[in-house]
Amino acid sequence: PLERTFSIIKPDATRRNLTGEINAVIENNGFAIVGQRRIHMSRAQAEGFYRDHKDQDFFQALVDYMVSEPVVVQVLEGEDAIKRYRALMGPTDATKAGPDTLRGRFALSMRENSVHGSDSPANAQREIGYFFSEVEILPCTPEK
Numbered sequence: 001p002l003e004r005t006f007s008i009i010k011p012d013a014t015r016r017n018l019t020g021e022i023n024a025v026i027e028n029n030g031f032a033i034v035g036q037r038r039i040h041m042s043r044a045q046a047e048g049f050y051r052d053h054k055d056q057d058f059f060q061a062l063v064d065y066m067v068s069e070p071v072v073v074q075v076l077e078g079e080d081a082i083k084r085y086r087a088l089m090g091p092t093d094a095t096k097a098g099p100d101t102l103r104g105r106f107a108l109s110m111r112e113n114s115v116h117g118s119d120s121p122a123n124a125q126r127e128i129g130y131f132f133s134e135v136e137i138l139p140c141t142p143e144k
């Protein structure tokens with residue numbers, strides 16, 4: 001099915017000027033970037049976004065990192081987008097990620113892993129709604 005997923009280009013990647021390179025990989029793999037904004041997350045925004053991880057020992061460091069530099073928040077559209085973007089990113093632990101995945105190519109560590117992608121349809125819906133209103137998501141008109 002045609003799906004939408006939520007993506008973040010994280011601070012380690014924006015800091016290294018990798019936004020365009022990551023977006024090229026995304027587009028060349030059959031995703032349309034139908035919503036996109038560069039933001040500097042507030043601490044409250046980052047804590048709310050990652051609320052499911054608040055009991056993890058890495059939570060505080062994760063929030064500190066996510067507010068350290070601007071990020072790019074995105075809505076990606078494509079067939080089977082949620083699963084396919086997870087596959088394109090590779091696993092959280094980039095030492096286990098293939099060289100053709102985004103994290104395999106760009107991640108610096110478990111935390112500084114360059115990109116985020118929704119892990120389920122319910123989370124995709126929540127995460128898109130957390131950063132985007134419906135009028136900011138603009139797919140192109142299909143060709144006639």
Ligand code: CMP
Nearest residue numbers: 053058062092110111112113115116117
């Ligand atoms: P993300 O997919 O955005 O979801 C939660 C984030 O927490 C994850 O990517 C990493 O940035 C970070 N993270 C997950 N596990 C660890 C860990 N063991 N140590 C440090 N950071 C982690």
